[in-house]
Amino acid sequence: EVQVVESGGGLVKPGGSLRLSCAASGFAFSTYNMNWVRQAPGKGLEWVSSVSGGSGYIYYADSVKGRFTISRDNAKNSLYLQMNSLRADDTAVYYCASESIWGQGTLVTVSS
Amino acid sequence: QSVLTQPPSASGTPGQRVTISCSGSNSNIGGNTVTWYQQIPGTAPKLLIYNNDDRPSGVPDRFSGSKSGTSASLAISGLQSDDEAVYYCAAWDDGLNGPVWVFGGGTKLTVL
DSSP: OOEEEEEOOEEEOTTOOEEEEEEEESSOGGGSOEEEEEEOTTOOEEEEEEEOTTSOOEEEOTTTTTTEEEEEEGGGTEEEEEEOSOOGGGOEEEEEEOSSOBOOOEEEEEOO | OOSBBOOSEEEEOTTOOEEEEEEOOTTTTTTSOEEEEEEOTTSOOEEEEBTTTBOOTTSOTTEEEEEETTEEEEEEOSOOGGGOEEEEEEEEEEETTEEEEEEBOOEEEEEO
């Protein structure tokens, strides 16, 4: 079965850090560009970051540039998002996604 | 404010045909393909249409997509109650600092 499963979300204080993980299975992960997309409560979808299959190209939304770092380990079929200096407006469900494959998301809540 | 513009809501009765529009610019829809997603509340987005008008296997042919210039549309014919969901358009934008995956604000479809 083709799927991606996110983990690592939780409650963190403003200024804190969190690392999200995404485990992929059922497809040739290394050939897919992968993304993190987030959705704040009651809001629409917002792209966060992308990484190409071989990690040669990495892009970030302006809202997270300098604070978040995307990475992948193709040997482990895994995608990661290191989130530092978290703010209240980073609160959202974070989805690991290619354009065609989406996980169920992991909730990140930034609150004191 | 979303880069791609969608109407916030749409509605129809069972059996009807409804159309959802998505407006962008030369840097996104005008130069790249459009993808449509369906999101039922509490679940992850599901791919409906890719490459402007292609349907993944498993998506009924009641769903169709089209693109003209800097605008795109999603049409749903033979409306059913379980089509009630939020629909998002998406496209890559050729940003000055690299590509950005942009989304519409979402259209909430109500089946009356």
